[in-house]
Amino acid sequence: MYYRYHPFLKAFLKELDAKIIFSEKTNKRILDLGVKYCVDEACLPIKIFHGHVASIKNQCDLIIVPRIIKEKGGEFICPKFCGLPEMIINSIPHLPAITRKPISMDQKKSLDRWVIGLGKSITNNKEKIMKAYSKAIRVQESYNISINDKNYSFKIALAGHPYCVHDSFFNMNIIKKLNNMGVGVVTEEAVKKDSFENEINNLYKKPFWEFTRNSYGFCMNILKTHNANGIIYISSFGCGIDSVSIELIKNQVGDFPFLILKIDEHTGEAGVDTRIEAFINMLEERRDLLGNHISPFREHLYTHQDFI
Ligand code: SF4
Structure with missing residues (x-):
């Protein structure tokens, strides 16, 4: 913190x-x-x-x-x-x-x-x-910790607890790596918290862990606003709170690009780099295929979820 x-x-x-x-x-x-x-x-x-x-x-x-x-x-x-x-x-x-x-x-x-x-x-x-x-x-x-990069052809929403997203040693400098690949970043602090509340209120049971509420609210906001081409969730291996948050988000993402990076003290940087590069390659291919528009399946997924 x-x-x-x-x-x-x-x-x-x-x-x-x-x-x-x-x-x-x-x-x-x-x-x-x-x-x-x-x-x-x-x-x-x-x-x-x-x-x-x-x-x-x-x-x-x-x-x-x-x-x-x-x-x-x-x-x-x-x-x-x-x-x-x-x-x-x-x-x-x-x-x-x-x-x-x-x-x-x-x-x-x-x-x-x-x-x-x-x-x-x-x-x-x-x-x-x-x-x-x-x-x-x-x-x-007067302090503002948020990141909301502009002027990049791609943008990634970085979700996770503040110490996972903002500690560059923990996350192996992911923000710099993405920027060097021509990919911008947006973090949860750039989004108004009111919109998180609306998303949480739609859940059958409201989680009482702050980190779950923030991560879930942020990811749902990205799914609706498309202020990013994909979401990377940076998580700590063995985090009980994330085991709930990630499942809640996975239930909603449908075919929106979503990558989970679980990190512990044994995680190798080369492995993380490979996964980030593969994710960005996938985003490029997806853009070539679909343009920057929402997939035709997404509307159906939202409707389907409403009934569950
Ligand atoms: S268990 Fe999860 S929420 Fe708790 S300190 Fe560890 S990473 Fe943070």
């Missing part, structure tokens, strides 16, 4: 005159440290997080490990996020202090408690903390 919220934390800590130590961008060393310390069963993003913590634990007095419970009312983040501080404490020896309080971002009180508590671990000056808090909110509000 660093990719989403780092402007807030950076601005807040800077205003409190704290020296910030950043771990390096995810790399092989970080991954190896994560694999060394984390339990085997965890998904790759959790292992990578362990690696980041282990890499800076000797350089600072406090490590921020946000225990994010939810960002929006009625939607929950993965349970692994909720237990992240305990996982870290039990797996990595000789840690400095770490943050452990939960954050429910949909409740102002919860967010206030977390931010003010963090501020108090740095200074006793309440006024300074509140000033830093206001500034951090302003900085965060």
Whole structure:
């Protein structure tokens, strides 16, 4: 979630005159440290997080490990996020202090408690903390993480959790690779969340995992707007939430091009490259065959799905 919220934390800590130590961008060393310390069963993003913590634990007095419970009312983040501080404490020896309080971002009180508590671990000056808090909110509000490339002959919708889509080591630099092949990218942050809600409301049972709702809503939006020629879903091997999200999306895509890349620490880059290239070749052939129009079968599929 660093990719989403780092402007807030950076601005807040800077205003409190704290020296910030950043771990390096995810790399092989970080991954190896994560694999060394984390339990085997965890998904790759959790292992990578362990690696980041282990890499800076000797350089600072406090490590921020946000225990994010939810960002929006009625939607929950993965349970692994909720237990992240305990996982870290039990797996990595000789840690400095770490943050452990939960954050429910949909409740102002919860967010206030977390931010003010963090501020108090740095200074006793309440006024300074509140000033830093206001500034951090302003900085965060002006930040835009979305990608919506223009002027490419093809465009791919990259679906998946923010740390899968935006961490270039995890996804083996897929955005750059696609751009180098002349393919643009659009990510879920470029689409208004209201449209996700409408799609979720059409489901028989509404999922309460935020990542499922976002990925499903985003993919349905792409299917309807055709703001991309295909969808690539970047997933972590062993992610329980994605096992549901991907099935829900697969049930709806019909013949719309859809590629799932499941990644773990053993995934080879050459294999991923081959699959991406094959997918793009398929898109080119499809365009030659159908033009840039919707397949004649799609309308039928939507109608058919309505009856299921
Ligand atoms: S949502 Fe999936 S990938 Fe993310 S932390 Fe949970 S299990 Fe891992």
